[in-house]
Amino acid sequence: MADQSNFLLNLSVLYRNTQKYFDRALVPYDIGSGQLIFLLCINENEGITMQELTALSEVDKGTTTKSIQRLIDQGYVQSRTDEKDHRVKRLYTTENASAIMPAVYEFRNQMRTILAADVDFPAFEQALSAVTDNARNRLFAESDLQSLKIGGLQKMTLLDYPGKAACTIFLSGCNFKCPFCHNRDLVFIPERYEYFDVNDIMEYLEKRKGILDGVAISGGEPLLQENLHTLIERIRELGYQVKLDTNGAYPKRLKEVVEKGLVDYVAMDIKNSPDKYARTLGMNPESFSLDPIRESVEFLKSSQIEHEFRTTVVRELHTAEDLLEIGRWLGENETYYLQQYVDSGNVIQPGYSAYTAAEMEDLRNQVAALVPNVKLRGVKEG
Numbered sequence: 001m002a003d004q005s006n007f008l009l010n011l012s013v014l015y016r017n018t019q020k021y022f023d024r025a026l027v028p029y030d031i032g033s034g035q036l037i038f039l040l041c042i043n044e045n046e047g048i049t050m051q052e053l054t055a056l057s058e059v060d061k062g063t064t065t066k067s068i069q070r071l072i073d074q075g076y077v078q079s080r081t082d083e084k085d086h087r088v089k090r091l092y093t094t095e096n097a098s099a100i101m102p103a104v105y106e107f108r109n110q111m112r113t114i115l116a117a118d119v120d121f122p123a124f125e126q127a128l129s130a131v132t133d134n135a136r137n138r139l140f141a142e143s144d145l146q147s148l149k150i151g152g153l154q155k156m157t158l159l160d161y162p163g164k165a166a167c168t169i170f171l172s173g174c175n176f177k178c179p180f181c182h183n184r185d186l187v188f189i190p191e192r193y194e195y196f197d198v199n200d201i202m203e204y205l206e207k208r209k210g211i212l213d214g215v216a217i218s219g220g221e222p223l224l225q226e227n228l229h230t231l232i233e234r235i236r237e238l239g240y241q242v243k244l245d246t247n248g249a250y251p252k253r254l255k256e257v258v259e260k261g262l263v264d265y266v267a268m269d270i271k272n273s274p275d276k277y278a279r280t281l282g283m284n285p286e287s288f289s290l291d292p293i294r295e296s297v298e299f300l301k302s303s304q305i306e307h308e309f310r311t312t313v314v315r316e317l318h319t320a321e322d323l324l325e326i327g328r329w330l331g332e333n334e335t336y337y338l339q340q341y342v343d344s345g346n347v348i349q350p351g352y353s354a355y356t357a358a359e360m361e362d363l364r365n366q367v368a369a370l371v372p373n374v375k376l377r378g379v380k381e382g
């Protein structure tokens with residue numbers, strides 16, 4: 001056979017031979033190689049829970065449970081209820097296990113000595129450990145990252161992330177179709193749309209370290225994409241702060257990214273007063289539920305995360321009473337932006353118009369009675 005690097009074949013042969021070695025060595029103790037890894041983990045982490053064991057070994061839950069049950073039946077492991085939390089079961093080795101562990105470690109050392117013949121084994125172990133870390137942390141993350149649909153990148157903005165020099169990444173796809181939406185192509189994705197390559201984006205962010213200090217993640221609706229967290233984690237590794245724009249339709253995902261500390265700032269759209277919400281989104285009022293939006297609002301109001309609410313104010317869709325209704329909904333402690341509508345030329349439904357600067361100021365003054373920290377954004381004269 002040609003002398004070539006065959007990582008997968010080598011890995012498989014190494015795995016099978018080490019398993020075979022232990023299966024044979026452990027016959028007197030009636031333990032299989034599949035159980036060995038669990039016995040070693042419990043012996044070195046007395047009191048470990050089944051969940052912790054599953055996470056540590058990365059073996060699926062069903063296989064872990066079966067192997068542990070067998071070790072319990074054989075009298076090598078005991079499961080005991082946690083004294084403080086009766087829902088938690090902890091695993092301990094028994095005296096039977098203590099009696100055989102020296103032999104088990106000896107088999108392991110013998111195997112290591114045999115495998116290390118004519119090999120710089122410490123260097124191999126170091127490399128294997130690094131490769132394993134990459135498998136654990138990067139293998140699936142890479143494909144998750146590639147699955148993201150990135151529709152645009154604004155390389156530099158001083159407006160999208162309050163107080164920061166940032167860039168904005170636009171994720172494609174939205175669950176709503178607000179007629180005044182200025183990102184039509186992110187909602188009605190054109191045929192043969194060419195998404196951005198995530199590697200190009202990461203390369204750009206790598207180069208801008210120290211020049212930009214934040215990344216705004218916008219859309220579309222970014223939380224629609226299941227693997228968004230992978231992108232954010234990678235961006236954070238580069239040292240950037242992250243702002244998330246959301247329409248609030250996915251409260252569970254919103255809570256998840258906030259509670260995991262993945263975002264530093266959240267901007268949530270409030271499209272209109274509750275009665276007009278569905279129509280403003282381009283949705284059927286009969287089948288639309290405001291509950292997820294309300295849940296996101298309540299979550300942000302009660303959380304410590306820095307956040308803002310914002311409404312893009314459109315003359316044909318919003319009255320002063322609508323904005324006052326929103327003000328009552330948000331309450332006096334929130335930061336609320338009224339953004340002047342602009343026809344970008346790529347709107348879903350052309351024909352809408354903006355209030356004038358003076359009118360926007362008047363609307364702001366009215367809302368300020370309910371939300372003192374209400375501000376205008378993007379207001380142009382004329």
Ligand code: SF4
Nearest residue numbers: 174176177178181220
């Ligand atoms: S404005 Fe936002 S929520 Fe509405 S369709 Fe456009 S991207 Fe979606």
